[in-house]
Amino acid sequence: MPDVREIASRIDAHLEGQRDALVALSHRIHEHPETRFEEVQASAWLCELLEQHGFEVERGVGGLPTAFRARLDGRPGGPTVALLCEYDALPGLGHACGHNLIATMGAGAAIALAPVMRDLDGSLLVIGTPAEEGGGGKIILLEAGVFDGVDAALMIHPYHLNQAGMAALASVKLEVVYTGTPAHAAMAPFEGRNALDAVRLAFAGIDAMRQQVRDDVRMHAIVSDGGAAPNIIPERAAMTCVARSADAQHLHESLVPRLQGVFQGAALMTGTTVEVANASHPYDEIRRNPALEAAFERHARRRQRTLAPFDPSSGAGSTDMGNLSQALPGLHGMLAIDDAALPHTAAFASAARSERGDQTLVDGAGVLAGVALELFSDAGFLQEVRSGFAAAER
Numbered sequence: 318m319p320d321v322r323e324i325a326s327r328i329d330a331h332l333e334g335q336r337d338a339l340v341a342l343s344h345r346i347h348e349h350p351e352t353r354f355e356e357v358q359a360s361a362w363l364c365e366l367l368e369q370h371g372f373e374v375e376r377g378v379g380g381l382p383t384a385f386r387a388r389l390d391g392r393p394g395g396p397t398v399a400l401l402c403e404y405d406a407l408p409g410l411g412h413a414c415g416h417n418l419i420a421t422m423g424a425g426a427a428i429a430l431a432p433v434m435r436d437l438d439g440s441l442l443v444i445g446t447p448a449e450e451g452g453g454g455k456i457i458l459l460e461a462g463v464f465d466g467v468d469a470a471l472m473i474h475p476y477h478l479n480q481a482g483m484a485a486l487a488s489v490k491l492e493v494v495y496t497g498t499p500a501h502a503a504m505a506p507f508e509g510r511n512a513l514d515a516v517r518l519a520f521a522g523i524d525a526m527r528q529q530v531r532d533d534v535r536m537h538a539i540v541s542d543g544g545a546a547p548n549i550i551p552e553r554a555a556m557t558c559v560a561r562s563a564d565a566q567h568l569h570e571s572l573v574p575r576l577q578g579v580f581q582g583a584a585l586m587t588g589t590t591v592e593v594a595n596a597s598h599p600y601d602e603i604r605r606n607p608a609l610e611a612a613f614e615r616h617a618r619r620r621q622r623t624l625a626p627f628d629p630s631s632g633a634g635s636t637d638m639g640n641l642s643q644a645l646p647g648l649h650g651m652l653a654i655d656d657a658a659l660p661h662t663a664a665f666a667s668a669a670r671s672e673r674g675d676q677t678l679v680d681g682a683g684v685l686a687g688v689a690l691e692l693f694s695d696a697g698f699l700q701e702v703r704s705g706f707a708a709a710e711r
């Protein structure tokens with residue numbers, strides 16, 4: 318049996334030794350924001366770093382050019398643990414979700430563990446997962462088999478609280494396109510059928526639904542095509558609508574059919590036709606893993622982090638980690654980089670490259686490495702993670 322305490326202190330020392338390099342990489346990614354599926358530089362920099370630390374790196378896995386899978390084998394047997402790196406930015410806002418920190422926490426944990434893997438049973442993977450912001454990169458990689466054989470997948474997201482888990486809603490993004498009949502808006506409007514009117518009525522229909530939906534439901538939309546000119550009755554108009562709920566079953570079996578009714582109703586009222594299509598992969602809610610969350614909490618406390626109680630009704634977004642956590646045991650911990658700023662704001666973007674953000678990078682890497690070490694060295698803990706996953710099956 319390896320001396321786990323001794324290994325843990327070696328991991329901490331390696332991490333401390335890599336601090337400057339990790340912070341520099343985090344800042345470099347922050348200064349070169351790349352949006353979903355275009356994270357060419359971030360992906361390349363992470364792959365180079367992992368190769369320097371002895372990982373064997375496959376680039377472009379799962380058919381995604383900016384995805385990667387890096388591998389370092391320990392002794393035979395034991396679990397396969399994957400650390401996840403997200404690195405996409407938001408259009409116009411840069412790294413306002415702090416994915417530069419997610420990337421460097423995952424890679425930092427990996428390079429801190431690298432020198433001790435020869436003393437542990439199992440394999441360490443780092444999986445670069447592009448396009449969390451609406452592209453569903455993890456879902457594409459999951460379907461392509463990139464996660465085959467993985468026993469647990471671990472990541473940490475920056476936030477304004479320290480929390481063992483994230484309240485993530487199942488979500489679906491629908492592109493709704495109406496087709497009417499164009500006409501001169503002054504000379505012969507009576508010959509037209511107005512596709513934009515259908516969009517307006519669909520918005521009104523969604524608003525009418527609001528009072529008759531569960532508290533966990535969120536519905537939001539934009540007009541993605543409002544016609545070409547005011548003097549032409551719009552032949553085409555479109556909206557992008559996101560609907561979310563605490564569970565995918567309610568979302569797909571109740572909410573989406575009701576929305577379809579609203580979209581059809583607006584078409585009927587205006588004499589137009591409607592087509593509804595998924596604009597990206599639907600995201601599932603996160604299946605929480607009590608054993609992994611308890612381990613997160615142990616290691617976060619070790620780094621002087623006070624944990625906020627988990628409140629499923631507050632601050633829920635959506636993530637493609639939801640789908641992954643339904644397929645295998647997953648951890649989506651949250652560590653604070655600010656007391657107030659919320660993701661997807663300019664204030665959060667600056668927190669993601671602040672001194673506090675840098676410290677969170679190191680803390681997060683240490684927490685991830687600590688949880689991974691438990692998985693490699695404690696068969697009872699691994700069993701608890703597995704049975705907790707099975708018990709939470711919906």
Ligand SMILES: [Zn+2]
Binds near residue numbers: 474
């Ligand atoms: Zn994010």
